[in-house]
Amino acid sequence: MWGRLWPLLLGVLAATAVPGPSLRRPSLELDATPRMTISYEELSGTRYFQAQAQNYSTLLLEEASARLLVGARGALFSLSAQDIGDGAHKEIHWEASPEMQSKCHQKGKNNLTECFNHxxxxxxxxxxxxxxxxxxxxxPLCAAIDAEAFTLPSSFEEGKEKCPYDPARGFTGLVIDGGLYTATRYEFRSIPDIRRSRHPHALRTEEAPVHWLNDAEFVFSVLVRESEASVVGDDDKVYYFFTERAAAEEGSSSFSPSRSSHRVARVARVCKGDLGGKKILQKKWTSFLKARLICHIPQYEKLRGVCSLDAERAAHTRFYAAFSLTTQWKTLEASAICRFDLAEVQAVFSGPYMEYQDGARRWGRYEGGVPEPRPGSCITDPLRSRGFNSSQDLPSLVLDFVKLHPLMARPVVPTRGRPLLLKRNVRYTHLTAIPVSTPAGLTYDLLFLGTADGWIHKAVVLGPGVHIIEETQVFREPQSVDNLVISPRQHSLYVGTPSGVIQLPLSTCFRYQSCYDCILARDPYCSWNPSNHSCVATTTTTANRTSLIQDIERGNRGCEGSSRTGPLPTLKTRSVLQGDNVLLPCDQPSNLARALWLLNGSRSLSDGQDGYRVGVDGLLVTDTQPEHSGSYGCFAEENGLRTLLASYSLTVRPATPAPAPQAPATKEARLAPDVKLLYVLAIAALGGLCLILAFSLLYVACLRRGGRGHRRKYSLGRAGRAGGSAVQLQTVSGQCPGEEDEGDEGEGAGGLEGSCLQIIPGEGAPAPPPPPPPPPPAELTNGLVALPSRLRRMNGSSYVLLRQSGDGVPTGPCSFAEELSRILEKRKHTQLVEQLDESAV
Known part of the structure; x- marks a missing residue:
């Protein structure tokens, strides 16, 4: 039902939200399916690092020294970026003392998770x-660590101005020209703040009369060097991405939650050269501005992760952001990926402002005049020519305006007005990106998306959307992906998790065995090499790049030559009896491919017609007839290409053999009886053995009980065993009649009721064990194992349960399983002896 309501509900939510981007494509078209699924058991080229610490969430890659630095709970590590699991790592133990942990616990914090040094x-x-x-x-404490020796210093710095108290609190930080730019909630019960420390001019955000930040959770920060190639001498800026409680004007939708719980995504910026005000906004940012980020459903999206590309070149800088979409009813959960260009962000910060209207107690668009120089702007060459050499030279009118107008009126909308990806039932927790140049000279952005349950989605951005190349399960047990770092030099992706660090290759081109597979993947790192007929990584191959075959945009061009499509599958033969079922396996490696079965090269087989069932794992032919004989081909149809995956030759033999000639039968013919006849003979033999054993047991028990004056109470087991509970054995196909023998009145549970036999361990000598059942038949040529019985193990006793229909032909396992379930349900409360050594049929 939700599958049909999903597009409608998303459309209603988007329509009732505040004005934002309008979708030009249906929501379902945004829900891309990963082409390949790689399970944990199929991982290749993976390296692991794990120590005694936990929460390996802080990663710093230094390409020049080929080191991966890791911050964890109570420890820091220096790993080889080439192989993080080589064992030649350095480690710093940095634990909180027992006294500090005790004080933390006394404050009411959790001494199992929070009272450590994260x-x-x-x-x-x-x-x-x-x-x-x-x-x-x-x-909090901070330390300057010698990078070469990798040891802690003898003294530490106070960290309450630089690091959050709470390990679960959102935090982001950068070191820029020796200054520390951090954003979080610092003190024990303080409001969130963006601060600059370890700098001659320490700055922070304003708190009164308007809070510039409202219960913010920070996600990401980046320095964009807008001064590079600037014609006006613009300043570099630091951009912060976070989620905070919405302003009054942003929670007015009838579909939205209450204003106290409604949160929105934001982007804020400050100028690196900001020195604060001289009299107004002393030691406060004079360049702080913030704007709203909108991806898909403004009322129900929370920012989860952000990454930036080409931050060194402001004109090409772009941001990719992951949002979680959850309605207030908690009935739907999804994730969205949006791209934001820096030019759009700059345009919003150059637009109109919002102001808090005291009378209406809400934020509204500011319609008055804007003073000069423009509030919130950085110091540029034109301003310097007018005498404004720093922010401390700005007029009081400008600084007063900055205090009261930190919020911009227009939101920042995604590129092309819509998200790149909308994924249902997935929560992305982190993402990173890298631009990849292809042999054709084009550059594509490659995204790696980490999920809350330990999967990595690899996707390439193609115009207005993305193509998910593969999804990889990097954990056997689900756990969150906390950090992702890419090393182009090592061709590796590093994954920070609660339990350790994982190193994955950026591409696994060897998985694609044919030219079609290679180009259908649309992986910018992979190309088909026609000289050696293999899919190779473009970053490591020595072949001429111009000869490599790749089609990222369309994913279906370049493999027209048959010699470059890979080897053909081996022809397999199947021979079955008329009336039997046969399964022809065919595994589709691509989740985007459609299975196509052709009979004799021309007839297309449809699911549900003429006894054919087309499934994800093959073709099932039911009730085979002579006309089902022929050549079967399994094809994968994807993106306009058809690839042969499996080929079969099926022969259906008559169920009744033709009359044999009068010549004497050969040994081989005598050894080939009908399979069904074998089943009937085996079951008849077992039934006869059961009857003989039952009569023997009854006879021995009657003789024994006759001497003691008891009737129709049978027991098996070691002498002297007492306290055993009754185990009831009955035929599977029949129900125990409720009638009791007139002569058994008063014997209660110990009597024999109808055809039910109770075995009570504790009396009599053990009966001889029955002969073992015949071994199950080997797999038949039709790919199905036909075994009309199931073996269940109970406290050392093996019960072989058989059923026959009225005509003596074994029934199918489905009806047997249903009847067995009913009997076991009736007996599930029966207490068995711990060492029951009898075997009964």
Missing amino acids: VRFLQRLNATHLYACGTHAFQ
Whole structure:
């Protein structure tokens, strides 16, 4: 039902939200399916690092030294970026003392998760030292670490101005020209803040009369060097991405939750050269501005992760953001991926402002005049020529305006007005991206998306959407992906998780065995090499790049030559009796492919017609007839291409053999009886043995009980065993009659009722075990195992349960399973002896 309501509900939510981007495609078209699924058992080229620590969530890659630095709970690690699992790593133990942990616990914090030193910040400080900060049991500390020796210093710095107290609090930080730019909720019960420390001019956000940040959870920050190639001498800027509680004007939709719980995504910026005000906004940002980010459903999206590309070149800078979409009814959950260009963000920050209207107690668009220089702008060459050499030279009128108007009126909408991807039942937790150049000279953005249950989605951005190349399960047990870092030099993706760090190759081109597979994948890293007929990584191959075959845009051109499509599958033969069922396996490696079966090269087989059932794992032919004989081909149809995956030759033999000639039968003919006759003979033999054993047991028990004055109470087992509970054995196909023998009145549960036999361990000598059942028949040529019985193990006793229909032909396992389930349900409360050594049929 939800599958049909999904597009309608998303459309209603989008229509009732605040004005934003309008979708030009149905929502279902945005829900891309990963082409390949790689399970944990199929991983290749993976390396792991795991130590005694936990929460390996802080990663810093240094390409020049080929080191991956990791911050975890109570430890820091320096790993080889080439192979993180080579064992030649360096480690720093940085635990909170027992006294600090005790004080943390006394504050009401969890001493199993929170009262530790969680390393939340790890950046390069200068040419010789790293800078790290940890929560330190809710008393943050920071340290300058010698990068070469990788040891802690003798003294530490106070961290309450630089690092969050709470290890679960959103946090982001950068070291820029020796200054520390961080954003989080710092003190124990403080409001969130964007601060600059370790700088001659320490700055922070304003709190009164308007809070610039409202219960913000920070996700990401990046320095964009807008001063590079700037014709006006613009300043570099730091952009912050976060989620915060909505302003009053943003929670007015009738479909939205209450204003106290409604949260929106934001982007904010500050100028790197900001020095604060001289009299107004002293030690406060004079360039702080924020705007709303809208991806798909404004009222129900929460920012989860952001990454940036080409931040060194402002004109080409772009951001990719992951949002989680959850309605207030918690009935639908999805994720959306949107792209935002820096030019659009700059245009919004150059647009109209919002202001808080005291009378209406809400935010509204500011319609008054804007003072000069423009509030919130950085110092440029034109401003310097007018005497404004720094933010401390700005007029009081401008600074007063900045205090009251931090919010922009227009939202930042995604590129082309719609998301790139909308994925149902998936929660993305982190993402990273890298531009990849192809042999044709084009460049594509490649995204890696981590999920909350431990999967990595690899996707390439193609115009208005994305193509998910593959989904990879990187954990045997589900756990969250906390961080992702790409190393182009090592051709590796590093995954930070609660239990360790994983290193994955950026591409696994060897998985594609044919030219069709290689180009259908549309992986910018993979190309088909026609000289050696293999799919190769474009970053590692020595072949002429111009000779490589690749089609990222369409994914179906270049393999027209038959010599380049890969080897043909081996022809397999199947021979079955008329009336039997036969399964022809055919595994579709691509989730986007459609299975197509052709009979004798021309007739297309449809599901449900003429006894054919087309499934994801093959073709099932039921009640085979002579006309089913022929050549079967299994094809994968994908993106306009047809690839042969499996080929079969099926022969249906008559069920009744033709009259044999009078010549003496050969040994082979005598050894080939009808399979059904074998079943009937085997069951008849077992039934006869059961009857003989039953009569023997009854006879022995009657003789024994006759001497004691008891009637119709039978027991088996070791002498002297007492306290055993009754185990009831009855035929599978019949129900026990409720009538009791007139002579058995008063014997209660110990009597024999109808055809039911109770075996009570504890009396008599053990009966001889019955002969073992015949071994099950080997797999037949039709791919199905026909076994008319099931073996169930119970406390050391093996019960072989058989059923025959009225005509003596074994019934199918489905009806047997249903009847067995009913009997076991009746006996599930029966208490069995721990060492029951009798076997009964």
